[in-house]
Amino acid sequence: MAVQVPTRRQTIETAASALFRERGYAGTSVRDIARALDIRGASLYAHVTSKEDVLWSIVERAATAFEVAADQALASVPRSAGEPAHLEALVRAHVGVITADPELANVFVHEWRHLSGPRRARILARRDAYEARFRRLIARGLSRGTFAHADADVAATFVLTALNGIATWYRPRGRLSRGRIADQFAALTVRALTGETP
Amino acid sequence: MAVQVPTRRQTIETAASALFRERGYAGTSVRDIARALDIRGASLYAHVTSKEDVLWSIVERAATAFEVAADQALASVPRSAGEPAHLEALVRAHVGVITADPELANVFVHEWRHLSGPRRARILARRDAYEARFRRLIARGLSRGTFAHADADVAATFVLTALNGIATWYRPRGRLSRGRIADQFAALTVRALTGETP
């Protein structure tokens, strides 16, 4: 089996993600990223056209990961299943993406705002579209009465921020496994909306 | 009635809080803060000893606001009341502090990590102590069976990150009043843990 060896560009993005999570984009210098790779700051520019370019690549990759996971999750649940089942699938997918690569996810969650102008607008649109999956699903559950009374937008924001928080605190060798965390968050989320344990 | 006119130092901290929320501490320069007050960067140093000093003041003030609000909230609930009632009071207090001054709260939630060394450690200890109120209460509810099965630490983190998110998105003249937001978050939170609408 051919092992996928990362390109130099990918190595750089991985190192940058870790630093961006730890110190933020503005708090991380190009020379910091280079130091993590044991090279000089200027050498990075053989692989990268600008610091913001690195941020942009990371954010885009993360956005795609969330979108793909959500699509697959929703496709795997029978149409006939109720909103709680769909919500649980969405939550598990979201948590899965975060715990698979918390550095990547964290940049998507927090550092996108350091993108300038058009890139910022584009990623915001993708974020909105992604989050709309949660909003629409919750709104549907509310109108059908499967979810307990709440404001749809507030409820969606409540869920998404709670989930996104994982990207801040999760560390791979922590007390709880990825699966355990997904279980916990799925239960808490569904219960917050339905009042029932799934 | 004597109107409290803010000292110059307080004006500076208010302007700094707003910028720190918008661009982050590292993304905000001393000259940015000064520009918001229509003065030169160097002039700030008549009122302030360093940029980090401003961050420190803001973070400390926010920490105190959260602590005081939580103490008052818990004191106002009869000892005999159950854990859901206590949790609801804690949540309402927390949300109240955030919506009263989202810029201040946001700095406490996100920007404390730019403090260096001992200050960082001190604020982390205060944060821990504050969050322990939530953790202990939830653990108690779990052991008494008033809360549905969950990991106490995960549940506390779930609640706190969901609440703290408000500091990111809340704007005073938004669609929902402060009271409405508190209602919504109290309901969602208590339901996530008990499975019942309060």
Next chain:
DNA sequence: TCGCTCACCTAACGAACGTTAGGTAGGAGC
């Protein structure tokens, strides 16, 4: 062996950074 690609280097650029030094203008209190 030649030439090409890849990964890195040193040196340096102008701009922005946090911060200090030393000075001024206006109002309050004696």
Next chain:
DNA sequence: GCTCCTACCTAACGTTCGTTAGGTGAGCGA
């Protein structure tokens, strides 16, 4: 009228920032 105090100024400091220019050496296919 003099002295303070508050609030600001200009000028400049050393450092760090993102980035560019130009060059080196190792490995590899032809």
